[in-house]
Each structure stands twice: as C-alpha cells, then as structure tokens.
Amino acid sequence: MKELEKYQKKLQRHLDKGRYEHTLGVMYTCASLAMAYHYDIEKAMLAGLLHDCAKNVPNDKKLELCKKHHIEVTQVERENPFLLHAKVGAWIAKKKYDVKDAEILHAIQVHTTGEPAMGTLDMILFVADYIEPHRDKASNLPQIREMAFQNLERAVEKILYDTLHYLNEKSGRIDPTTEITYEYYKNRKDLMV
Numbered sequence: 344m345k346e347l348e349k350y351q352k353k354l355q356r357h358l359d360k361g362r363y364e365h366t367l368g369v370m371y372t373c374a375s376l377a378m379a380y381h382y383d384i385e386k387a388m389l390a391g392l393l394h395d396c397a398k399n400v401p402n403d404k405k406l407e408l409c410k411k412h413h414i415e416v417t418q419v420e421r422e423n424p425f426l427l428h429a430k431v432g433a434w435i436a437k438k439k440y441d442v443k444d445a446e447i448l449h450a451i452q453v454h455t456t457g458e459p460a461m462g463t464l465d466m467i468l469f470v471a472d473y474i475e476p477h478r479d480k481a482s483n484l485p486q487i488r489e490m491a492f493q494n495l496e497r498a499v500e501k502i503l504y505d506t507l508h509y510l511n512e513k514s515g516r517i518d519p520t521t522e523i524t525y526e527y528y529k530n531r532k533d534l535m536v
Contacts, residue, residue, distance in 0.1 A: 358398065366391070369394060371476075390467070394451050414431065426518060447464065456521045457469050457524040459524055461524075483501065
C-alpha cells in the first residue's frame with residue numbers, strides 16, 4: 344500500500360482536481376469489485392489509480408508519444424486523439440511509474456474500448472471506470488452498479504450496449520474495437536444466467 348500512496352502523490356500533481364477525484368473513485372471501486380470477485384485488491388487499486396494517468400496529456404503530445412514509441416494508432420484514434428489516453432496511459436504507467444505487471448498495463452490499455460475475452464482485471468477496471476461514485480450521467484447506472492457485483496461479464500455487456508447507443512444518438516465516432524467487444528459479450532450464451 345505504500346507504493347499506492349507514492350503513486351497517488353505523484354499522480355495528483357499531473358491531474359486536475361476533478362480527474363483526480365474520479366481516479367480515486369475508480370481505484371476504490373476497483374478494490375470493491377476485486378473483493379467481490381476474489382481478485383488481488385492491491386493490483387486492482389493500482390490499475391484504478393493509474394488508468395487515466397495520460398488523460399491530461401495534450402492530444403498532439405499523445406500522437407507524438409505514440410509515433411515516438413511505436414504505439415499503434417487506428418484511424419479513429421488519429422481523428423479523435425483523446426481516445427489514445429488508454430494506450431498512452433499504459434506506456435506512462437510502465438515508463439514513468441515503473442509498473443511491470445502485464446495484467447495492470449493491459450487493463451489500463453483496454454479500459455476505454457474493452458476487448459473480446461477480457462481478463463478479470465480488465466473487466467474490473469472497465470466496469471469501475473463506468474460505475475465509480477462520481478459518475479451520474481448514464482441512464483442505467485443504478486442497474487449496472489447492481490449488476491457489476493452479480494455478474495461482471497453481463498455488466499461489461501450492458502456498459503458496451505449503453506455506450507454504443509449513446510454514441511449513435513450523439514453521432515459520435517465509435518472505435519471499432521468497442522463494437523467488436525460488444526458483439527463478443529452479446530453473443531456469450533453463458534451470460535444469460
């Protein structure tokens with residue numbers, strides 16, 4: 344836990360107040376979900392703490408970092424570089440915060456779009472980012488918060504469904520990975536339980 348405190352102090356200097364409060368909410372929500380699903384609490388908290396470490400990096404700098412460090416950028420990300428905060432965040436967590444755990448880095452990398460067949464930590468962070476206590480805009484949030492502690496994969500599927508519907512209504516650009524991930528979880532027959 345001392346490592347978490349050290350990272351918190353460093354991170355607080357790099358995030359604005361609202362983003363930092365969101366980050367703490369995600370970190371504690373990750374801890375709660377980790378307890379519910381018998382996952383390593385400290386790993387989940389570290390992933391939650393660092394998930395948005397690149398959020399306040401300017402978009403042009405995100406693109407520059409991706410080019411310099413050979414981080415793949417899709418066409419949608421090139422047109423909407425704010426989406427790169429997950430990939431750049433994984434790189435920053437590794438290089439600037441010295442995180443070596445591949446599961447933590449992967450969870451940070453996929454926390455915005457998800458991906459098919461996510462691991463437990465991937466899903467914990469993906470869901471925690473959506474349901475943390477400071478969130479209040481999603482229409483199905485109470486239902487998803489309850490679902491998150493009953494069936495993590497169903498919560499992932501519902502978040503993806505709601506996200507795609509919201510982006511379609513808003514005419515926002517949709518990362519194809521989000522659509523692929525939704526189709527994967529939608530078609531999982533074992534999630535119907």
